[in-house]
Amino acid sequence: MHEHAHGRRAIETMIRSQDLGGLLRLVETFHGHLCPFISLGVKAGQYAMSELDRPNTGMEEIVAIVECNNCFTDGIQVVTGCTFGNNALIFKDLGKTAVTVARRDDGRAVRLLVRPDYREKMFARYPNTKPLFQKIIGQRQGSAEERHRFEHMWEAIARRELKTPLEEQFVIQSLSITLPEYARLVDSLICSVCGESVMATRTVGPVEQPLCLECARREHYLLTGQGISCVSREQT
Ligand SMILES: [Zn+2]
Numbered sequence: 078m079h080e081h082a083h084g085r086r087a088i089e090t091m092i093r094s095q096d097l098g099g100l101l102r103l104v105e106t107f108h109g110h111l112c113p114f115i116s117l118g119v120k121a122g123q124y125a126m127s128e129l130d131r132p133n134t135g136m137e138e139i140v141a142i143v144e145c146n147n148c149f150t151d152g153i154q155v156v157t158g159c160t161f162g163n164n165a166l167i168f169k170d171l172g173k174t175a176v177t178v179a180r181r182d183d184g185r186a187v188r189l190l191v192r193p194d195y196r197e198k199m200f201a202r203y204p205n206t207k208p209l210f211q212k213i214i215g216q217r218q219g220s221a222e223e224r225h226r227f228e229h230m231w232e233a234i235a236r237r238e239l240k241t242p243l244e245e246q247f248v249i250q251s252l253s254i255t256l257p258e259y260a261r262l263v264d265s266l267i268c269s270v271c272g273e274s275v276m277a278t279r280t281v282g283p284v285e286q287p288l289c290l291e292c293a294r295r296e297h298y299l300l301t302g303q304g305i306s307c308v309s310r311e312q313t
């Protein structure tokens with residue numbers, strides 16, 4: 078039996094050789110832009126993956142638990158290979174820029190939390206950035222020229238922050254955790270009103286006449302930039 082060549086070989090090589098610049102370029106294509114928080118995601122992901130030293134083929138061998146849905150998470154998804162789609166990304170809606178990466182075989186985990194003073198220290202390292210950041214990102218204002226200038230600054234910071242020592246950016250903990258069960262395969266049912274196929278765990282009513290949550294006008298969870306909330310049909 079040959080060893081199956083999986084899709085993350087190139088990323089694993091980059092992790093082993095600490096090619097943070099290469100990893101950042103990959104994350105940029107996924108995230109859409111360069112920013113300091115994807116650099117942090119790259120660094121946390123690279124550190125955790127080399128500590129745990131296991132390949133990840135997206136079959137939940139490695140699980141990442143993120144505590145905030147922000148730019149940081151995209152760095153984590155690409156570098157660790159734990160994604161929204163392969164069920165190895167767990168979202169704990171705490172609003173902290175932190176990640177715990179764990180391996181399934183023995184529960185060994187590392188948690189990296191962005192230091193509470195990181196933002197202020199980062200802005201202090203690049204003093205011209207903060208007013209522009211507040212204008213462009215905070216208030217969604219500023220001229221096209223200012224936006225352009227900000228993007229250049231932000232990209233340069235993202236690259237330079239790769240070189241800041243990890244300990245200045247993160248609090249790092251070594252942990253042993255119990256991982257959640259593997260995602261279960263669930264049957265699909267056909268909603269008796271809209272005719273759409275839907276996971277059985279997301280239906281209500283008798284099996285012979287199942288209803289999807291929308292047709293049943295039931296509440297369901299919704300993940301947006303605001304985090305997770307429970308909403309009714311009228312709100313979506
Ligand atoms: Zn970003």
Ligand SMILES: [Zn+2]
Pocket residue numbers: 268269270271272273288289290291292293
């Ligand atoms: Zn329906």
